[in-house]
Amino acid sequence: xxxxxxxxxxxxxxxxxxxxxxxxxxxxxxxxxxxxxxxxxxxxxxxxxxxxxxxxxxxxxxxxxxxxxxxxxxxxxxxxxxxxxxxxxxxxxxxxxxxxxxxxxxxxxxxxxxxxxxxxxxxxxxxxxxxxxxxxxxxxxxxxxxxxxxxxxxxxxxxxxxxxxxxxxxxxxxxxxxxxxxxxxxxxxxxxxxxxxxxxxxxxxxxxxxxxxxxxxxxxxxxxxxxxxxxxxxxxxxxxxxxxxxxxxxxxxxxx
Numbered sequence: 001x002x003x004x005x006x007x008x009x010x011x012x013x014x015x016x017x018x019x020x021x022x023x024x025x026x027x028x029x030x031x032x033x034x035x036x037x038x039x040x041x042x043x044x045x046x047x048x049x050x051x052x053x054x055x056x057x058x059x060x061x062x063x064x065x066x067x068x069x070x071x072x073x074x075x076x077x078x079x080x081x082x083x084x085x086x087x088x089x090x091x092x093x094x095x096x097x098x099x100x101x102x103x104x105x106x107x108x109x110x111x112x113x114x115x116x117x118x119x120x121x122x123x124x125x126x127x128x129x130x131x132x133x134x135x136x137x138x139x140x141x142x143x144x145x146x147x148x149x150x151x152x153x154x155x156x157x158x159x160x161x162x163x164x165x166x167x168x169x170x171x172x173x174x175x176x177x178x179x180x181x182x183x184x185x186x187x188x189x190x191x192x193x194x195x196x197x198x199x200x201x202x203x204x205x206x207x208x209x210x211x212x213x214x215x216x217x218x219x220x221x222x223x224x225x226x227x228x229x230x231x232x233x234x235x236x237x238x239x240x241x242x243x244x245x246x247x248x249x250x251x252x253x254x255x256x
Contacts, residue, residue, distance in 0.1 A: 001040060001044060001097050001098050001101055001218065001221070001247065001250060001251075001255075002221060002227045002232060002235060002247060002251075003097070003195065003217040003218050003219075003220055003221025003222070003226075003227050004036070004037075004040055004094075004097040004214045004215070004217050004218035004221070005033065005036075005037045005040060005214070005217075005235055005239070005243075005247075006199065006213075006217050006221075006227055006231050006232070006234075006235045007036075007198075007199050007202065007210070007212075007213030007214040007215070007216055007217025007218070008033060008034055008036035008037045008040075008094070008210045008211070008213065008214040008217075009027065009031050009032060009033050009034075009037070009210075009234070009235055009238055010026050010027060010031065010199050010203065010210075010213050010217075011199070011202070011203050011209035011210035011211070011212065011213035011214065012030075012031055012032050012033070012034050012209075012210045013028055013030045013031055014203050014206075014209040014210075015174075015208065015209050015210050018174070018206035018207070018209065019203065019204060019206060020169055020170075020204060020205075020206045021204055022197075022200040022201060022203075022204045024200075024203070026196065026199065026200070026231070026234075027231075027234045031234075031238065032238060033067070033238060033239060033243075034067050034068040034210050035061075035064075035067040035068045035069045035073075035091075035094075036094040036095065036210055036211055036214040037067075037214075037239070037243070038060050038061060038063075038064045038067045039057060039060065039061065039091070039094065039095035040094070040095050040097060040098065040214070041060055041243050041246050041247075042056040042057045042059070042060035042061065042095065043056065043057075043095050043096065043097075043098045043099065043116050044098040044246050044247070044250045045060070045246050046116075047098055047099070047102045047112075047250075047254075048246070048249055048250060048253060053115060053116050053119045054082055054119045057077070057095075057119065057120075058077055058078075058082065061073075061077040062077060062078065065077075070089060070091065070176070072085055072087065073087075073091060073120060076120055082119070082120075084118060084119060084120055084121070084122035085120060085122075086122055086123045086126075087120055087121040087122070087123055087126050088121065088123040088124075088125035088126045088129075088177050088178055088179065089121060089126065089176050089177060089178065090129055090176055090177065090178050090181045090182060090208065090211050090212075090215070091120065091121060091126075091176075091211075092116070092117035092120070092121035092126040092127070092129050092130040092178065093129035093130050093132070093133040093178055093181075093182050093185075093211070093215050094211045094214045094215060095116065096113050096116055096117065096130040096133050096134045097133065097134070097137055097214075097215075097218030098250060098254075099112045099113050099116055099130075099134040099137075100113075100133065100134040100135070100136070100137025100138045100141070100218065100219075100222065101137060101138075101141065101222065101250075101254050101255055102250075102253075102254045103134070103138055106135065106138065109131070109134050109135050109138045110131050110134075110135065112134070113127075113130040113131040113133070113134035113135070114127050114130070114131060116130060117129075117130035117131075121178075125177065125178045125179045126178055128157050128178060128179075128182075129178025129179070129182040130178075131156075131157070132153050132156070132157045132159065132182055132183075132186065133182060133185075133186075133215050133218065133219070135152065135153065135156070136149055136153060136186060136189070136219045136222075137218050137219050137221075137222045138222075139152060140219055140222035140223035141222035141223075146190050146223075149190070149219075149223075150162075150190055153186065159182070159183040159186070160183060161183060161186060161187055161190065163187060164187070164191070165187060165188060165191055165201055165204070165205065168184055168187065168205060169204065169205055169206065172184065172205050172206060172207055173206070173207065174206075174207050174208055175207055175208060176208050176211070181207060181208050181211065181212055181215075182215060184202075184205055184207065184212060185202050185211075185212040185213075185215035185216045186215070186216070186219065188201040188202035188204075188205065188212065188216045189201075189202070189216045189219045189220050189223070192216070192220060194220075194224060195217075195220045195221065195224045195226075195227060195228055195231070196228065196231060198216045198217060198219070198220035198224075199213045199216065199217055199220070201216070202215070202216035202217075
C-alpha cells in the first residue's frame with residue numbers, strides 16, 4: 001500500500017512531462033500525491049472498518065477534490081445517488097493495492113477487487129485490471145516467483161506479459177485504459193531488480209506515469225518485502241497526517 005503511494009508521488013511530475021529513460025530525480029519539490037493515493041487510502045479504510053466502498057471513496061474524494069480525478073469520476077464523486085458508469089479506466093487498478101495486502105485467499109482477492117472496482121468501473125476491463133493488480137500483490141506477498149505471477153496473470157486475465165519494456169517503450173504513449181496500462185505496469189515490476197527500479201521502469205514508459213508507478217509500486221512492495229526507508233521518508237513527508245494514520249492502522253492489522 002505504501003509502495004503504491006510511493007509510486008503515485010514519484011510519477012506525479014512525469015504524467016505531463018514524460019520520460020523514456022530511468023535516469024531522473026525520483027522525488028522533487030513538485031512531487032505530490034494525486035487521486036491514486038487519495039482513493040487508495042479510501043479503499044484501505046473501507047477494509048479496516050468494514051465500510052461500503054462508495055461511502056469511503058466519496059468521503060475521501062470530497063475531502064481532496066483537487067487531486068486530479070477524471071471528469072466522469074468527479075461527477076460520480078459528488079452525486080447523491082452514485083451509480084457505476086461502465087468505465088474501463090485504470091482508476092480501478094490504481095486504488096486496489098490494499099485488497100491485495102488484506103485478503104487471505106485468492107477467492108477473497110478476486111471478490112474484493114471486483115467489489116472495489118465495480119462501484120465505478122464495472123466494465124469487464126475495469127474489473128480485470130483491479131483483479132490482476134490485487135492478485136499480483138497477493139501472490140507476491142505470499143512468496144510466488146515472478147514466473148508464477150506472470151503465468152497466473154496471463155492465464156486468468158489474458159494479458160500479454162511476455163513483452164519487454166524495450167519493445168514497449170519506443171511507441172508507448174499516455175493511456176488511461178486498464179487494458180493499455182495495467183499489463184505494462186506489471187511488466188515493469190517483472191523486469192525490476194528492486195523496489196526503486198520498479199518505480200523507475202514503470203515511469204520510463206512515458207505513459208500515465210503516476211498510475212503505472214502506483215500499480216508497479218504496490219506489487220514491488222509485496223515482492224521485495226517493503227518500501228526502502230529512504231523512499232518511505234520521502235513519501236511520508238508529503239502526506240497529510242490523516243493518510244499516515246490510516247496507513248499505520250492498516251499495516252498494524254494486515255501487514256505486520
